[in-house]
Amino acid sequence: MILFENARVFDGVNADCAEGMSLLIENDVIREVSDRPIKADNAQRIDLAGKTLMPGLIDLHIHAYFSDLNAKLVDSRDAPYRTAHAVRKLGHALDCGFTSVRDIGGGDYPLAAAIHDKLIRAPRFFYAGKVLSMTGGHVDYRLPGERHHTQGYCSCGSMNWGGVVVDGVDECIKAAREELRRGAHCIKIVASGGVMSPSDPMWMNQFREDETRAIVNECVERRTYVSAHCHPVSAIRRSVDFGVRCIEHATLIDAETAQFVAERGVYVVPTMSVIFVTMDVGAALGMTPDSMGKLKIAADSALEGLQHMRDAGVKMGYGTDLLGPTYDQQCREFEFRRDIFTPLELLRQATSIGAEILMQEDKLGCIKPGAFADLIVVDGDPLRDIGLLAANGEKLDLIMRAGEIVKDRLS
Incomplete structure (x- = not known):
């Protein structure tokens, strides 16, 4: 299990990003999303320090x-x-x-x-x-x-x-x-x-x-x-x-x-x-x-x-x-x-x-329990500067695909 803490979450739809969020990843799906600390004793903990966590592109x-x-x-x-x-x-x-x-x-x-x-x-x-x-x-x-x-x-x-x-x-x-x-x-x-x-x-x-x-x-x-x-x-x-x-x-x-x-x-x-x-x-x-x-x-x-x-x-x-x-x-x-x-x-x-x-609503392009754990962490606010996503991944501190971390500058 992987636990993301202190995340600023863009859920794929809403302009208002929730601050201080926690997400628990189990296998290849998002198991829990909460505005309170999540108890998961055996999880790998990653502090996002307020960076933007969003669905993968x-x-x-x-x-x-x-x-x-x-x-x-x-x-x-x-x-x-x-x-x-x-x-x-x-x-x-x-x-x-x-x-x-x-x-x-x-x-x-x-x-x-x-x-x-x-x-x-x-x-x-x-x-x-x-x-x-x-x-x-x-x-x-x-x-x-x-x-x-x-x-x-x-x-x-x-x-x-x-x-x-x-x-x-x-x-x-x-x-x-x-x-x-x-x-x-x-x-x-x-x-x-x-x-x-x-x-x-x-x-x-x-x-x-x-x-x-x-x-x-x-x-x-x-x-x-x-x-x-x-x-x-x-x-x-x-x-x-x-x-x-x-x-x-x-x-x-x-x-x-x-x-x-x-x-x-x-x-x-x-x-x-x-x-x-x-x-x-x-x-x-x-x-x-x-x-x-x-x-x-x-x-x-x-x-x-x-x-x-x-x-x-x-x-x-x-x-x-x-x-x-x-x-x-x-x-x-x-x-x-x-x-x-x-x-x-x-x-x-x-x-x-x-x-x-893709006919994959509630599975891709969103952050909610039961969705696939396809996520990216952006160093900055893409809602203000879309250029952060146009930098060939240089502004991405973490990339997760199907619950597997394929890039990590945070741990």
């Missing part, structure tokens, strides 16, 4: 295996290289205070099992499996001159590391069922064009209504949800109409569509980091002029879209989507959003709202 949009900005190169380097990158990336995330991540394309059961068995240091790991894409969609990585793809489930071919190409209701159903069988937390579809794909413009809507609804239905039957990659308003509106629960990016959203999303209770995970970090380094890292041009379109609208969603009351989670060597900029999402949101809003996005999106 949640990044809802990562790709652990995405080891290069060029998705085809990621494929050609094969699993050992991708896994080595994932180990480095996930360890860095944990050291920055991210105790949970959602891999929203490419993550798989073997990586999740390695994390569960403590073969690697990593946050709690939720994964969507392979992204579902239509032919010519955002995760069909073939160049226009290539004729055949090998992104299906046939074991005799080289499978696209991040996605599977499916067309028609039957193929969509089979792919969704296969990824759920493999332990996927949710299913991700690409509902519009994207920046990195070679043959689809960003404005292009993807998947028919019957295909999307078929995938949504499979997830509903599994008591989970569909998340959709969307840039333009047309794709966002279609996805919401067809039953999608969470929108990724929403880069080109306008005020009217933001209100539409909010009224229907759909979540959004914006990703500012991948836009602005890649704008700075993308050309040097080999991004094509076409992709850089599409990235510029996203950058010109991204912050305005955040403002539209804030004004409408859209519930937003924290996501980064950083690719290749840019993984170490994960904490900068706080910086990119800080001109739009208050520190309290940002803290909620990275904790309690993230837990809602």
Whole structure:
């Protein structure tokens, strides 16, 4: 058992932090929270000296295996290289205070099992499996001159590391069922064009209504949800109409569509980091002029879209989507959003709202008895200075993941 004493507690929701709190951790859960001393004779005692104790951070949009900005190169380097990158990336995330991540394309059961068995240091790991894409969609990585793809489930071919190409209701159903069988937390579809794909413009809507609804239905039957990659308003509106629960990016959203999303209770995970970090380094890292041009379109609208969603009351989670060597900029999402949101809003996005999106309310993103003991101790007040969480873990005196202390400058 571990007993935290004299803590200032941010619970993931409330601006008023309770002072002088005690928390008892037993195994991997919070057993007791009290404003009085807790009697626990055999516990390891840690005096927080009034520092802020809060839920661990949640990044809802990562790709652990995405080891290069060029998705085809990621494929050609094969699993050992991708896994080595994932180990480095996930360890860095944990050291920055991210105790949970959602891999929203490419993550798989073997990586999740390695994390569960403590073969690697990593946050709690939720994964969507392979992204579902239509032919010519955002995760069909073939160049226009290539004729055949090998992104299906046939074991005799080289499978696209991040996605599977499916067309028609039957193929969509089979792919969704296969990824759920493999332990996927949710299913991700690409509902519009994207920046990195070679043959689809960003404005292009993807998947028919019957295909999307078929995938949504499979997830509903599994008591989970569909998340959709969307840039333009047309794709966002279609996805919401067809039953999608969470929108990724929403880069080109306008005020009217933001209100539409909010009224229907759909979540959004914006990703500012991948836009602005890649704008700075993308050309040097080999991004094509076409992709850089599409990235510029996203950058010109991204912050305005955040403002539209804030004004409408859209519930937003924290996501980064950083690719290749840019993984170490994960904490900068706080910086990119800080001109739009208050520190309290940002803290909620990275904790309690993230837990809602993961369908892990009362377990993650909160501090209460019965919740998982995923906690960080901040040297300072993040409700006043959100930059404390943007310092790559340097301002974190303690990090606990599933009741295990993985960083400790206090004992």
